[in-house]
Amino acid sequence: MDLFADLGQYGNDFFRGDMLDKYIIQFCFMNVIQAVSFPAMQSVWGRWAPKYERSRLITVAGLGPTIGYILTFSTSGWLCDNGFDNGWGSIFYIGGGCTLLWVVLWFYMASDTPDENRWISEIEKEYINSNIEYDTTKRTKNVPWKDIFTSRAFWACLTAHTCNNWTNYTLLTSLPLFMKEALKFDVESNGLLSSIPYIASLISSFLSGQFADMIRTRGWLDTTKTRKLFQITAFIGAGILMVATSFMTCAYRNLAVAFLSLAVLFTGLCSAAYPVNHVDFAPKYAGVLYGITNTVGTVPGMVAPIVAGVLTQNKTQEEWRRVFYVCAVFDLFGAIIFGLFASGEIQPWAKDSTEESDKDKVTGNELTSGNEDRK
Numbered sequence: 001m002d003l004f005a006d007l008g009q010y011g012n013d014f015f016r017g018d019m020l021d022k023y024i025i026q027f028c029f030m031n032v033i034q035a036v037s038f039p040a041m042q043s044v045w046g047r048w049a050p051k052y053e054r055s056r057l058i059t060v061a062g063l064g065p066t067i068g069y070i071l072t073f074s075t076s077g078w079l080c081d082n083g084f085d086n087g088w089g090s091i092f093y094i095g096g097g098c099t100l101l102w103v104v105l106w107f108y109m110a111s112d113t114p115d116e117n118r119w120i121s122e123i124e125k126e127y128i129n130s131n132i133e134y135d136t137t138k139r140t141k142n143v144p145w146k147d148i149f150t151s152r153a154f155w156a157c158l159t160a161h162t163c164n165n166w167t168n169y170t171l172l173t174s175l176p177l178f179m180k181e182a183l184k185f186d187v188e189s190n191g192l193l194s195s196i197p198y199i200a201s202l203i204s205s206f207l208s209g210q211f212a213d214m215i216r217t218r219g220w221l222d223t224t225k226t227r228k229l230f231q232i233t234a235f236i237g238a239g240i241l242m243v244a245t246s247f248m249t250c251a252y253r254n255l256a257v258a259f260l261s262l263a264v265l266f267t268g269l270c271s272a273a274y275p276v277n278h279v280d281f282a283p284k285y286a287g288v289l290y291g292i293t294n295t296v297g298t299v300p301g302m303v304a305p306i307v308a309g310v311l312t313q314n315k316t317q318e319e320w321r322r323v324f325y326v327c328a329v330f331d332l333f334g335a336i337i338f339g340l341f342a343s344g345e346i347q348p349w350a351k352d353s354t355e356e357s358d359k360d361k362v363t364g365n366e367l368t369s370g371n372e373d374r375k
Contacts, residue, residue, distance in 0.1 A: 035294070035295075035298075038290055038294050039287045039288070039290045039291035039294060040287060041061060042275075042278055042279065042286040042287045042289070042290035043286055043287025043288075043290075044110075044112070044287075045057065045058055045061070045279050045283075045286065046132075046279050046283035046284060046285075046286035046287065047112065047113050047114070047132065047136040047283075048113075048114060048128060048132075049132075049279060049283075050127070050128055050131030050132070051131050051132075051133070051223075052131075052213055052216055052217050053131075053213060054213070054276050054279055054280070055208070055209040055210075055212035055213040055216075055226075055272045055276050056209040056210055056212075056213050057209075058209065058271075058275060058276045058279065059205050059206060059208060059209025059212075059271040059272055059275075059276070060206065060209060062205060062271050062275060063202055063205055063206060066198050066201050066202045066205060066268075067202065068095075069172065069195070069198040070195045070198045070199055070202065071195075072091070072095075074195040075091075076091055079091050079094075113136045113137070114128045114129060114136070115129070115136070115137065132283065133283055133284075133346050133350075133351065134283060134284045134350075134351065134352045135352055138352075140284055140285070143285060143288055144285075144349045144350075147347070147349035148282075148285070148288075148289065148292075148349070151281075151347060151349070152341040152343070153277070153281045153282075153341065153342060153343040153347060154281075154282075154289060154292075154293075155337070155341060156274075156277075156337055156338045156340070156341040156342040156343070157274050157277050157278055157289065157293055157338075157342070158292065158293040158296055158297070159333070159334055159337040159338060160231055160235075160270070160273065160274040160277075160334050160337070160338040160342075161274055161293040161294065161296070161297040162293075162296055162297045162299070162300060162330075162334075163235070163330040163331060163333055163334030163337075164234070164235070164267065164270055164274065164297075164334060165297040165298070165300045165301065166300040166304050166326075166327060166330040167238060167242070167267060167327045167330060167331060168267065168300075169300045169301040169304040169305065170300075170304045170305075170308060170323065170326075170327050171197070171260075171264065173301075173304065173305040173308070174304075174305065174308045174323065175197070175260070177308075177312075178320055178323075181312070181315040181320070182250075182315075182316075182317050182320045183248075183250055183253040183256055183257075184250050184253070196257060196260075196261050197257075197260045197261045197263070197264035197265075198264060199261075200261040200262065200264055200265035200268070201264045201265060201267060201268035202268070203265070203268070204265045204266070204268030204269055204271075205268040205269075205271040205272075208230055208268060208269045208270075208271050208272035209271060209272050209276075211272070212226050212227075212230060212272035212276075215229075222344065223280055223344025223345065224342065224343050224344035224345060225344075226272075226344065227272070227273045227274070227276070227277050227280065227338075227342055227344050228273075228338060228339050228342055230269050230270060230272045230273040231269075231270050231273030231274055231334075231335070231338045231339075231342070232335045232338065232339050233266065233269055234266050234267055234268070234269040234270035234273065235266075235270070235331040235332065235334050235335035235338075236266075236331065236332075236335055237262075237263070237266030237269070238263045238264070238266040238267045238327075238331055239327065239328035239331035239332055239335075240328075241259050241260070241262050241263035241266065242259075242260075242263045242324040242327050242328055242331075243324055243325065243328050244259050245259040245260050245263065245324060246317075246320060246321035246323075246324040246325070247321070249317060273338070274293075274338065274342075275290075277342060277344065278290050278293070280343075280344045280345070280346070281343050281344065281345060281346055281347045281350060282346065282347055282349075282350035283346070283350065284350050284351075284352075285350055307323070307326060308323045311323050311326075
C-alpha cells in the first residue's frame with residue numbers, strides 16, 4: 001500500500017506541466033493513491049501496539065506529516081528561487097525521492113505481525129502478542145458494519161477527526177496567505193514563519209504521547225478519560241488562540257505568530273486522542289475505522305480552503321477573523337461530541353467471538369490428543 005503512496009508522489013514528476021488539466025490529473029492521482037497510507041498504518045498498529053504503549057508509538061509515527069510540513073514550508077521558498085528545474089519542480093523531485101527511499105526501507109524491515117518479523121526477539125514477540133486484545137494470527141473475514149455505524153465511540157472519533165481536520169486544513173492551505181495578506185510578511189520569510197507553528201506541533205505531539213501513556217500506566221486516569229482530556233484540551237486551546245490571533249494587526253504580527261504557534265501546539269495534543277482511539281476500542285478493525293473517518297475527515301480539505309477564499313475576497317483583517325471564527329466553532333463542536341461519547345475501552349463487537357475461541361480450543365485439544373495417541 002505504501003508503495004502506491006510513493007507512486008502517487010512520483011505522479012508529481014510525471015504529470016507536472018503547464019496545462020491546467022495536467023495539474024488536476026496530477027493531484028487527483030496523488031491524493032487517491034496516498035489515501036491508503038494512514039488506514040494501512042492504523043491496521044499495523046492494531047497488531048503491534050501494546051495497550052499501554054499505544055500513545056507513544058502512534059504519536060511518534062504520526063510525527064512524519066508534521067516534519068514534512070516543516071521541511072516543505074521552510075525550504076519551498078528557497079527552492080523556488082534557487083532549486084533546479086526552474087525552482088518549483090525541485091520541490092516535487094526531492095519529495096518523491098525521499099518517499100522512494102522510505103519505501104525501500106519499509107519493505108526491507110517491516111512485517112504485518114510480530115510473529116512474522118525477523119528483527120525482534122522471541123521475548124519481544126511474546127510481550128507484544130500478550131498485550132494485544134485479539135488473535136493477530138487470524139484474518140478478519142467479516143466486518144461488523146452495523147455495529148460500527150451504531151457505535152457512539154466510532155461517531156465520536158469521526159466527529160473529532162473531521163473537526164480537527166477543518167482547523168488543520170485551514171492552517172495548512174491558508175496560513176501563508178494570512179501571513180502575506182493580513183500580517184504583510186514577504187514571501188521568503190513567510191515560508192520560514194509558516195513552519196514555526198508546526199515545529200510547536202511536533203513538540204506537543206511527541207510529548208502528548210509520552211504523558212498520555214504515563215497517566216494511564218500510573219493509574220491516574222483510565223484510557224477513556226485520558227483520551228477525552230487530551231482531545232478537549234486540544235480543541236478548546238486551539239479555538240481560543242485562533243480567535244485571539246484574528247485580532248492581531250500588522251503592528252502585533254510577531255505576537256500573532258506566537259498565538260498561531262500556540263494554537264497549532266494545542267492541536268498537536270490531539271495526537272494522543274482520536275488517532276490512537278481507533279486502536280483503543282477496536283484494534284482488530286482500526287484500519288477500517290480510520291479509513292472511514294479519514295475519508296469524511298478529508299472533506300474539510302476540499303471545503304475549508306473554499307470557505308476561506310469566499311470569506312476573504314477583499315483580503316482584510318476583519319475577513320480573516322471570520323475564517324478563524326469558523327475554525328473555533330468546529331473546535332467547540334468537536335470537543336462537545338468527543339467529550340460526551342468517546343470511549344477508550346474495547347467494544348464488544350471488536351473482540352474475538354466466543355465461538356471462534358471455542359473452536360480453536362477444541363481443535364487444539366484434538367491435535368494434542370491425537371499426538372498423545374500416536375505416542
